[in-house]
Amino acid sequence: MATDIEIFHDAGGTSPVTSENPLTAEPDxxxxxxxxxxxxxxxxxxxxxxxxxxxxxxxxQLSVADASGASGLAVTDVRFALTEAGLPSATWGAPLNLGVxxxxxxxxxxxxxxxxxxxxxxxxxxxxxxxxxIDVRDDPx
Amino acid sequence: MPYTxxxxxAVDFSFQGEAAYTAPAGNxxxxxxxxxxxxxxxxxxxxxxxxxxxxxxxxxxIADSxIPSGAQVAxxxxxxxxxxxxxxxxxxxxxxxxxxIATIADGYVPVDAIVASHGIAAVVADSFAPADALVxxxxxxxxxxxxxxxxxxxxxxxxxxxxIADSxxxxxxIAAQHTNLLTELPSALDNYSAPLVVTVSQSGDYSAPLVVxxxxxSGDYSAPLVVTVxxxxNYSAPLVVxVLGTSKRWRDxxxxxxxxxxARITGEVxxxxxxxxxxxxxxxxxxxSGSINPYSYVGAAVTIDHIRIESTGEIALRRFTGKVxxxxxxxxxxxxxxxxxxxLQNRCAALDRATLDxxxxxxxxxxxQGEQENNWAYAQARMETVAGSLDAGRDGGLRVTNxxxxxxxxxxxxxxxxxxxxxxELPQRGNLINRIDATFEYRFxxxxxxxxxxxxxxxxxxxxxxxxxLLAQATVEAALESTGWExxxxxxxxxSSGAGSALFAAGGEPVTPRINYVPYPEVYNLPGGAIWYQNxxxxxxxxxxxxxxxxxxxxxxxxxxxxxxxxxxxxQNGEIRREERGSLASEWDASAWENDRRAAPVLNSGDWYxxxxxxxxxxxxxxxxxxxxxxxxxxxxxxxxxxxxxxxATTLMDTSIDVSRAIRINTTKVKATGKVxxxxxxxxxxxxxxxxTTEFHIAPSGHGGIGLPEVTPTPNTPPDAPVAxxxxxxxxxxxxxxxxxxxxxxxxxxxxxxxxxxxWIVNVQGSLNVSDPGxxxxxxxAETQKTERVLVNDPYSGGTLNPMYVxxxxxxxxxxxxxxxxxxxDTRDNIAPAVTKTYEVPISADELELAA
Numbered sequence: 004m005a006t007d008i009e010i011f012h013d014a015g016g017t018s019p020v021t022s023e024n025p026l027t028a029e030p031d032x033x034x035x036x037x038x039x040x041x042x043x044x045x046x047x048x049x050x051x052x053x054x055x056x057x058x059x060x061x062x063x064q065l066s067v068a069d070a071s072g073a074s075g076l077a078v079t080d081v082r083f084a085l086t087e088a089g090l091p092s093a094t095w096g097a098p099l100n101l102g103v104x105x106x107x108x109x110x111x112x113x114x115x116x117x118x119x120x121x122x123x124x125x126x127x128x129x130x131x132x133x134x135x136x137i138d139v140r141d142d143p144x
Numbered sequence: 145m146p147y148t149x150x151x152x153x154a155v156d157f158s159f160q161g162e163a164a165y166t167a168p169a170g171n172x173x174x175x176x177x178x179x180x181x182x183x184x185x186x187x188x189x190x191x192x193x194x195x196x197x198x199x200x201x202x203x204x205x206i207a208d209s210x211i212p213s214g215a216q217v218a219x220x221x222x223x224x225x226x227x228x229x230x231x232x233x234x235x236x237x238x239x240x241x242x243x244x245i246a247t248i249a250d251g252y253v254p255v256d257a258i259v260a261s262h263g264i265a266a267v268v269a270d271s272f273a274p275a276d277a278l279v280x281x282x283x284x285x286x287x288x289x290x291x292x293x294x295x296x297x298x299x300x301x302x303x304x305x306x307x308i309a310d311s312x313x314x315x316x317x318i319a320a321q322h323t324n325l326l327t328e329l330p331s332a333l334d335n336y337s338a339p340l341v342v343t344v345s346q347s348g349d350y351s352a353p354l355v356v357x358x359x360x361x362s363g364d365y366s367a368p369l370v371v372t373v374x375x376x377x378n379y380s381a382p383l384v385v386x387v388l389g390t391s392k393r394w395r396d397x398x399x400x401x402x403x404x405x406x407a408r409i410t411g412e413v414x415x416x417x418x419x420x421x422x423x424x425x426x427x428x429x430x431x432x433s434g435s436i437n438p439y440s441y442v443g444a445a446v447t448i449d450h451i452r453i454e455s456t457g458e459i460a461l462r463r464f465t466g467k468v469x470x471x472x473x474x475x476x477x478x479x480x481x482x483x484x485x486x487x488l489q490n491r492c493a494a495l496d497r498a499t500l501d502x503x504x505x506x507x508x509x510x511x512x513q514g515e516q517e518n519n520w521a522y523a524q525a526r527m528e529t530v531a532g533s534l535d536a537g538r539d540g541g542l543r544v545t546n547x548x549x550x551x552x553x554x555x556x557x558x559x560x561x562x563x564x565x566x567x568x569e570l571p572q573r574g575n576l577i578n579r580i581d582a583t584f585e586y587r588f589x590x591x592x593x594x595x596x597x598x599x600x601x602x603x604x605x606x607x608x609x610x611x612x613x614l615l616a617q618a619t620v621e622a623a624l625e626s627t628g629w630e631x632x633x634x635x636x637x638x639x640s641s642g643a644g645s646a647l648f649a650a651g652g653e654p655v656t657p658r659i660n661y662v663p664y665p666e667v668y669n670l671p672g673g674a675i676w677y678q679n680x681x682x683x684x685x686x687x688x689x690x691x692x693x694x695x696x697x698x699x700x701x702x703x704x705x706x707x708x709x710x711x712x713x714x715x716q717n718g719e720i721r722r723e724e725r726g727s728l729a730s731e732w733d734a735s736a737w738e739n740d741r742r743a744a745p746v747l748n749s750g751d752w753y754x755x756x757x758x759x760x761x762x763x764x765x766x767x768x769x770x771x772x773x774x775x776x777x778x779x780x781x782x783x784x785x786x787x788x789x790x791x792x793a794t795t796l797m798d799t800s801i802d803v804s805r806a807i808r809i810n811t812t813k814v815k816a817t818g819k820v821x822x823x824x825x826x827x828x829x830x831x832x833x834x835x836x837t838t839e840f841h842i843a844p845s846g847h848g849g850i851g852l853p854e855v856t857p858t859p860n861t862p863p864d865a866p867v868a869x870x871x872x873x874x875x876x877x878x879x880x881x882x883x884x885x886x887x888x889x890x891x892x893x894x895x896x897x898x899x900x901x902x903x904w905i906v907n908v909q910g911s912l913n914v915s916d917p918g919x920x921x922x923x924x925x926a927e928t929q930k931t932e933r934v935l936v937n938d939p940y941s942g943g944t945l946n947p948m949y950v951x952x953x954x955x956x957x958x959x960x961x962x963x964x965x966x967x968x969x970d971t972r973d974n975i976a977p978a979v980t981k982t983y984e985v986p987i988s989a990d991e992l993e994l995a996a
Binding site for chain 2: 005006007008009010011012013014015016017018020021022023024025026027028029030031032033034037055067068076080081109110119124125126127128129130132133134135136137138139140141142143
């Protein structure tokens with residue numbers, strides 16, 4: 004079984020990230036300091052999401068996975084922050100702690116910001132990176 | 145440290161290892177709690193009145209001349225040596241000493257001497273002859289010499305070894321106590337010498353074994369089993385990063401119901417965003433030959449991408465995500481035009497209000513915005529109080545974008561805009577609103593309760609002397625009832641003293657009101673020997689005390705005049721005013737409460753008066769929320785009208801331009817910065833067209849003024865509600881009343897009658913009924929010379945005029961009159977107290993510069 008946790012395009016949890024509606028970034032377009040805000044959680048009823056290992060103690064973490072290794076973009080081309088103001092000082096490639104527990108429901112969606120580096124990557128559309136939350140355990144509240 | 149005795153006392157002693165001891169004033173030597181033991185050496189001249197030589201292990205050496213009056217030579221393990229001349233009155237030579245050795249000189253002759261106690265070794269000299277001597281107690285070794293002859297001597301107590309000399313002849317001597325071997329001295333015995341050994345009885349713990357057999361438990365065991373199924377795993381969200389080049393090659397990609405129909409597209413593909421509205425799109429395709437059913441596409445998913453064809457490959461940039469709203473078939477050219485929408489309204493309508501609250505923020509009050517028929521209208525109502533726009537992004541996510549404070553996403557100038565596409569439109573003054581007078585009415589019931597304590601006391605002397613009629617209880621009750629006030633019943637809330645917290649009695653109505661009557665005496669002696677009497681004690685009263693109350697409801701309509709204004713705009717553009725209204729009213733039935741004394745709220749605070757604003761269905765929290773909603777609505781409306789100016793430009797298709805961004809247009813003729821309010825992407829890949837552009841409009845906010853004083857926004861807090869006034873002092877003075885008698889028909893009667901009199905107003909009777917049984921006297925009969933009783937006064941029964949009565953002074957209006965405190969008009973009638981407050985709104989001044 005998978006986890007019900009997911010990333011949404013909005014605070015209301017109405018538009019989940021899917022392969023047809025993925026997270027996007029155009030790092031060389033627009034304001035260099037601009038990031039994008041998304042929300043993490045679930046909209047099912049009565050669930051608490053925790054880390055499978057040491058639940059309630061270990062942090063749920065949002066991190067970047069690289070499917071292509073040496074080619075494409077790198078994990079360090081992305082940085083996260085819980086606030087827009089925190090982006091400039093965030094470490095590229097560092098995972099983001101989301102808390103030791105996320106309760107389900109719209110009101111409990113955790114907002115976060117992400118930014119993709121305006122690097123010297125070749126002109127192309129890259130899909131080798133993904134945002135992952137691993138080792139998630141869903142328990143009834 | 146050396147001890148410094150108080151001035152005038154010649155004592156020198158030193159503490160062993162303790163801090164310097166300072167005796168309290170007035171005491172020559174005073175030791176307390178000298179843990180390490182004090183060594184005191186008292187000089188020969190030391191003669192304190194009440195000398196405490198030492199305490200707690202003090203070694204005191206008292207000189208020969210020491211003659212205290214009330215001397216405590218030593219206590220608590222003191223080693224004291226008393227000189228021969230030591231003759232205390234109440235001498236406690238030592239007490240509580242583990243090792244007290246008191247050597248009493250031969251001259252020691254205390255009156256009531258406790259030579260030693262608690263482990264003291266006392267050696268009493270020959271001359272020791274106390275009247276009541278406690279020679280020793282509690283382990284004292286006392287050696288009483290020959291001359292020791294106490295009257296009531298407690299020679300030794302508690303393990304005392306006493307050697308009593310031959311001459312010891314106590315009257316009541318307890319030689320020893322608490323011993324196993326007790327030898328009690330006889331009352332009188334010569335040459336008595338007996339060793340005494342005192343042994344303390346043994347003590348210890350007793351333990352007896354107890355064997356308890358415990359059988360092994362038996363029975364059925366059951367434990368609940370709870371199985372929790374959890375799931376776990378990893379989550380992954382795809383990320384697509386587009387690094388764009390400079391290629392100008394492009395194509396449209398349209399997916400309709402998941403099918404790529406790009407090859408059949410003809411004409412323009414358009415999508416348009418407007419802030420706060422649905423994202424719409426349209427495209428036309430040439431269907432394949434054969435039967436078609438356009439309506440089968442209604443609601444079908446649609447995505448439109450702008451594909452940049454770079455040398456390294458294609459980069460898809462999303463333009464639109466939504467669904468088909470209307471398919472329209474054109475039989476002339478056999479095309480189907482699809483009008484699409486991101487379905488913003490339906491998506492919002494399908495969400496619950498809690499989610500919409502979370503997305504939009506803002507406020508909502510039915511008193512201001514009314515009931516909303518669906519949740520899209522509800523979302524719009526909330527957005528009326530938010531200086532921002534609700535719409536959906538290209539990823540479909542619902543978002544609220546504030547009008548102010550956005551960073552500039554991109555700057556466009558003549559190098560990246562299509563020639564001649566830059567334009568602007570200044571705001572029209574007629575579209576501005578810089579002042580709104582908002583009126584908010586809040587209607588509720590104000591409940592009042594007042595208590596009155598009445599006390600009446602008749603003057604028995606006047607009553608009896610004038611044979612006044614008796615005051616009936618029924619008369620009193622009728623008078624009180626006629627006031628329209630209510631009696632207290634049972635434990636009904638106490639108001640007689642202004643204090644108390646009893647509630648109305650539970651259950652049914654009680655029978656009698658709570659009136660404390662003071663009965664007439666059955667007999668009253670008048671001066672001169674006459675007797676007044678009556679036999680109607682159960683129905684009459686000499687006096688009474690009664691608590692009464694009245695409660696009523698008053699309709700109050702608080703009227704709030706809230707002025708929301710933008711001073712900068714008013715200064716620049718003159719005042720342009722509008723009005724708004726809101727109201728909130730409680731539907732609670734106050735009349736039902738007035739008619740039912742037991743109906744809640746009871747108003748039983750115990751004070752003389754109590755006022756409570758009551759609106760269970762529309763409380764003050766709802767009122768405040770409604771006021772704040774109305775103010776926010778006015779603020780947003782004012783701010784919104786100051787964004788009516790526009791600047792626009794067209795550039796090559798740029799899908800990153802979005803109504804959630806702010807853009808700057810920077811040319812020599814036009815400089816403008818503002819939030820994007822409209823984006824229109826059009827593309828046409830037909831062979832005779834070939835264009836893909838993005839037209840954007842921004843809305844700079846401003847008031848038009850330059851250098852105006854900065855305005856600080858007034859916090860949106862409701863004004864203080866008007867407070868109900870307390871009753872006037874003239875009214876409060878009547879909450880406790882003492883009523884008196886007003887007797888008419890006497891020469892001394894106060895005239896004229898005052899119509900404002902309260903209490904018992906009564907006239908003496910003009911005539912009195914007399915019943916004279918007559919009288920007889922003993923008289924000697926002249927004929928018979930015998931004593932006979934002869935009637936000398938004939939019996940009489942009938943009326944007779946009251947000689948005290950003065951008809952001219954009789955009061956015309958008699959009876960018992962009670963007047964309750966008046967209820968002021970502004971406490972009873974409907975009132976509409978008014979409150980005003982002004983809120984100032986700053987207007988953001990975005991860049992908008994024009995040059996010729």
